[in-house]
Amino acid sequence: MFLTRFRVNTARAGARRLLSSPQRVHAAVMMSFAEPPPRDGSGPRILWRLDNNAKADLLLYIVSPSRPDLTHLVEQAGWPTTPTAGWETYDYGGFLAKLTEGDTWAFRLTANPVHNIRLRAGEQTKRTAHITPRHQARWLLERQLRAGFSIVEKSMEHRLLPDGDEHEHEHELIVHNQRGLLFGKQEDTGKRSNVSLTTATYDGRLRVTDPDALRRTLTAGLGKAKAYGCGLMTLAPVR
Structure with a gap:
């Protein structure tokens, strides 16, 4: 499992169009995976959430069974010319394995x-x-x-x-x-x-x-x- 964080550039027209509908965000998230998981509910699925912490600080979180490629989101709603402004993906499985009763x-x-x-x-x-x-x-x-x-x-x-x-x-x-x-x-x-x-x-x-x-x-x-x-x-x- 993987946890991904992507910062949205809310000043871009592409980002505003993307954020105008959860259906558009859903489609963009699913396009991040060459082989999305089955939709029959038999296992882990792709989940996402938008966190609007401040007017210009909007984060997209994705939890997924495979590692996503958000290149298209960077081009549409990120900072495509800034090398350090892409996305961050973490190994979520190790964190999940350490969850302990009483924590x-x-x-x-x-x-x-x-x-x-x-x-x-x-x-x-x-x-x-x-x-x-x-x-x-x-x-x-x-x-x-x-x-x-x-x-x-x-x-x-x-x-x-x-x-x-x-x-x-x-x-x-x-x-x-x-x-x-x-x-x-x-x-x-x-x-x-x-x-x-x-x-x-x-x-x-x-x-x-x-x-x-x-x-x-x-x-x-x-x-x-x-x-x-x-x-x-x-x-x-x-x-």
Whole structure:
């Protein structure tokens, strides 16, 4: 497995066109591999995420079973004449192998928090997005143990607001950058359709409870809409 980081040159017209649709980013990412992995969900898949840390600091992260070639992205949305402004690819397998139960990590995840509801008795369920930070946080908390981790709980003194009331959030978890996306998609039949989805970014601290399950989460993604920049969780040392 490999983890790749690519810095996007947001001043370029090609980058702005690329970023106008998750479908375009997905296509550009898939073009980075001569032989993309199977799409039947039988193994690790290609995951990607855009991290907008500042107005002019946009990073594209890719996790993949094979090493990508981002030459076309450098030419379209990078710094093609600057030798040191390409991309960085790391051996992810060694890092994954060292995950140990009880380890604590900072994490980031962009996901598509959805649930199924039934509006009327007898009707089929309908997939609906969670739109409030509280419900989006609950979505992740409901999946944490199956995904191989538990989000660190705050100490009692850090759960209290200045006036002494208890804070709504008991965990070291922040939900931010909620976005509603609407973009076009080319179907295999040649027809075009619209895709609508809601995304949210999660930052926090987690503790490893099941290293094997967490490895699956980090390489197979969490939740829906993985083709559109959702599901990729990354870890970093706790500061």
